[in-house]
Amino acid sequence: MIEIKDLHKSYKMGSNSLHVLKGINFKVEEGELVAIMGSSGSGKSTLLNILGMLDGADSGEYTLDGVPIKNLSETKAAQYRNKFLGFIFQSFNLINYKSALENVALPLYYQKVPRKERQEKAMQYLEKVGLKPWAHHLPSELSGGQKQRVAIARAMAAEPKVLLADEPTGALDSKTSYEVMDLIQQINDEGNTILVVTHEEDIAHMCKRIVHLKDGVIVEDKKIEQVKAAQYV
Amino acid sequence: MWLFDRDLWIEIFHTLGKNMFRTFLTMLGVIFAMVILVLLLGSANGMSNGFNKIFAGTASNSLFVWGQSTSEPYKGFERGRRIRYKIEDADILKKQIPEIEVLAPRIELGSHRSVVSVYRNGQTSGSAVYGDYPEIDEITKKKLVEGRFLNQTDIEHSKKVCVIGEETYKLLFDKGEKAIGQDIRINGVYFSVVGIYKPNNNINIDGENAVFIPFTTFQKAFNSGDRMGWMAIAVDPKTPVPLVEKQIKDILKHKYDIHPDDDRAIGSFDMSEIFNNITSFTMVLQGFSFFVGIFTLLAGVIAISNILLITVKERTKEIGVRRALGATPKIVKRQIVVEAIVLTAFAGLVGFAISVGILAIMNSMWGSGDDFPFANPMISIPQFVISFVLMVGLSVLIGLLPANRAVKVRPIEALREE
Numbered sequence: 001m002i003e004i005k006d007l008h009k010s011y012k013m014g015s016n017s018l019h020v021l022k023g024i025n026f027k028v029e030e031g032e033l034v035a036i037m038g039s040s041g042s043g044k045s046t047l048l049n050i051l052g053m054l055d056g057a058d059s060g061e062y063t064l065d066g067v068p069i070k071n072l073s074e075t076k077a078a079q080y081r082n083k084f085l086g087f088i089f090q091s092f093n094l095i096n097y098k099s100a101l102e103n104v105a106l107p108l109y110y111q112k113v114p115r116k117e118r119q120e121k122a123m124q125y126l127e128k129v130g131l132k133p134w135a136h137h138l139p140s141e142l143s144g145g146q147k148q149r150v151a152i153a154r155a156m157a158a159e160p161k162v163l164l165a166d167e168p169t170g171a172l173d174s175k176t177s178y179e180v181m182d183l184i185q186q187i188n189d190e191g192n193t194i195l196v197v198t199h200e201e202d203i204a205h206m207c208k209r210i211v212h213l214k215d216g217v218i219v220e221d222k223k224i225e226q227v228k229a230a231q232y233v
Numbered sequence: 234m235w236l237f238d239r240d241l242w243i244e245i246f247h248t249l250g251k252n253m254f255r256t257f258l259t260m261l262g263v264i265f266a267m268v269i270l271v272l273l274l275g276s277a278n279g280m281s282n283g284f285n286k287i288f289a290g291t292a293s294n295s296l297f298v299w300g301q302s303t304s305e306p307y308k309g310f311e312r313g314r315r316i317r318y319k320i321e322d323a324d325i326l327k328k329q330i331p332e333i334e335v336l337a338p339r340i341e342l343g344s345h346r347s348v349v350s351v352y353r354n355g356q357t358s359g360s361a362v363y364g365d366y367p368e369i370d371e372i373t374k375k376k377l378v379e380g381r382f383l384n385q386t387d388i389e390h391s392k393k394v395c396v397i398g399e400e401t402y403k404l405l406f407d408k409g410e411k412a413i414g415q416d417i418r419i420n421g422v423y424f425s426v427v428g429i430y431k432p433n434n435n436i437n438i439d440g441e442n443a444v445f446i447p448f449t450t451f452q453k454a455f456n457s458g459d460r461m462g463w464m465a466i467a468v469d470p471k472t473p474v475p476l477v478e479k480q481i482k483d484i485l486k487h488k489y490d491i492h493p494d495d496d497r498a499i500g501s502f503d504m505s506e507i508f509n510n511i512t513s514f515t516m517v518l519q520g521f522s523f524f525v526g527i528f529t530l531l532a533g534v535i536a537i538s539n540i541l542l543i544t545v546k547e548r549t550k551e552i553g554v555r556r557a558l559g560a561t562p563k564i565v566k567r568q569i570v571v572e573a574i575v576l577t578a579f580a581g582l583v584g585f586a587i588s589v590g591i592l593a594i595m596n597s598m599w600g601s602g603d604d605f606p607f608a609n610p611m612i613s614i615p616q617f618v619i620s621f622v623l624m625v626g627l628s629v630l631i632g633l634l635p636a637n638r639a640v641k642v643r644p645i646e647a648l649r650e651e
Contacts, residue, residue: 049645052557054557054643054644054645054648055643055645074556074561074562074640075561075562075563078556078559078560078561078562079559079561081556081557081558081559082558082559083559087557087558089554089648093550093553093554093557093648094554095551095554095555097247097248097251098247106555106558107558107559109240110555110558110559110560110561110564111559115239115240154558158558158559
């Protein structure tokens with residue numbers, strides 16, 4: 001599903017340049033649930049941004065579902081993001097003046113799905129994350145866990161190839177974190193490919209594979225025994 | 234067609250409605266600008282209409298010619314000789330200058346601008362007395378309150394009839410007294426009143442205290458022979474008046490042995506000159522109003538651009554999220570430009586409505602044009618369309634500024650901002 005070869009990325013900070021990713025090679029198969037771990041500054045967020053086409057790599061190859069991702073125009077990148085990827089952010093990033101339903105329907109709007117169909121589909125996904133009764137509430141009326149579940153529904157609404165989660169539990173208490181992870185596991189069990197960036201050990205162990213990043217290189221890549229989040233809920 | 238995309242409009246009204254107060258303040262600039270533009274233009278138009286009203290009834294393409302005294306000796310004549318026209322001059326001029334459309338000869342009792350005593354039943358008025366042809370009415374229209382003006386039959390039969398001014402009526406008759414059919418006496422000759430005129434706010438060369446009698450009657454009653462005092466002449470509208478004026482003077486100078494360089498012997502007054510001056514004055518006024526108004530409008534639209542820039546800055550993160558979810562730069566830009574257009578157009582319409590209301594009030598207060606030249610202050614439809622199109626056009630251009638700012642930020646930077 002995802003294939004990365006010798007990926008490099010550096011940032012210019014005034015006169016010196018900061019080499020963040022120093023040759024990353026890895027592959028993700030369909031249906032995997034991968035945790036990308038590392039301390040801050042290890043380059044894990046940068047990697048996720050490149051995977052999410054929010055940022056471009058300096059060199060190296062990136063193939064997503066057989067499509068080479070290179071030198072994309074902003075317009076093309078936006079279309080690919082919409083088609084291939086679903087984003088889940090640490091700070092939820094819901095649009096605060098739109099109801100939960102409208103937030104979930106937004107990626108479908110950019111896919112030019114007709115309004116009615118869009119609403120129905122969005123409602124389905126809200127139901128899936130257990131928030132159907134909250135469909136017409138604004139984000140400010142929802143708890144943190146609920147907001148993240150809306151965000152997950154939004155990420156899934158466009159039926160992307162890969163879900164990218166950047167510290168999805170970073171802003172949540174542990175009980176809510178486990179609830180969110182339970183949801184992510186359920187979605188993965190349905191066959192969706194998910195990448196989770198985290199620095200929390202327990203969250204990482206709820207995935208099926210852990211990739212350890214340190215100083216811009218992969219130091220460890222291992223399959224693990226998945227801990228089911230449901231038992232903590 | 235994206236213009237009919239319901240979601241686009243929902244998005245736009247959402248964002249604008251989210252911050253009503255700021256939206257309102259933003260629009261205020263454009264509202265004021267539109268009010269100023271429309272008021273300036275409307276007032277300029279009102280002034281132009283006011284002048285037109287004054288000139289209504291006066292043929293703008295006309296001139297008046299009378300005789301004065303020579304200032305140069307010529308052909309054995311000394312200077313200071315009085316020029317007196319003869320009635321035949323009228324026919325000579327008409328024949329020789331085809332551009333003359335109307336020529337109304339006139340003769341005045343006594344010397345120029347003098348008054349004569351007019352009597353009736355022991356009441357007296359000092360009025361100007363003119364012998365006229367009915368054609369004069371085509372050059373300076375009289376507004377009749379009662380009766381009729383002189384006509385061709387009066388001329389043919391030298392009828393002893395007269396048309397009097399309202400001022401003369403007041404002096405000779407009691408209030409409400411019927412004047413038509415009554416006789417008045419001038420220099421021992423009785424004339425029957427057939428009409429009363431009043432000034433109609435326009436240029437009134439003859440004054441309101443005057444008595445008009447048929448030219449032919451004048452000749453017989455006051456023994457004026459073939460003398461003619463002055464001529465009112467209307468010229469074909471396509472011909473410049475000064476051109477005809479020169480031709481007339483040349484013919485008259487030749488006929489009366491006036492030195493060709495003597496400019497004082499023949500007096501004349503070119504009505505078109507005043508008319509043109511006023512027309513160009515009002516045109517300059519309108520042009521100036523438009524100029525000032527458009528720049529005020531520009532300032533208003535720039536204010537909108539400014540606020541949108543701030544809005545874009547505030548919404549950086551939201552825009553980042555949208556772009557992560559698949560909004561292309563075009564969609565993001567379009568939304569901001571349409572916001573600018575909606576704000577400007579709406580504010581413009583509000584301003585227009587307000588100023589039209591103000592103009593209506595101004596019209597009801599001063600629109601009659603009695604005190605000064607001002608009538609029907611309103612902007613014309615083409616003026617409105619031009620300003621509106623210009624305003625919306627500007628808003629598109631100026632909306633592009635914040636729109637480009639919005640897509641310049643990369644989604645990653647937008648999302649990073651906390």
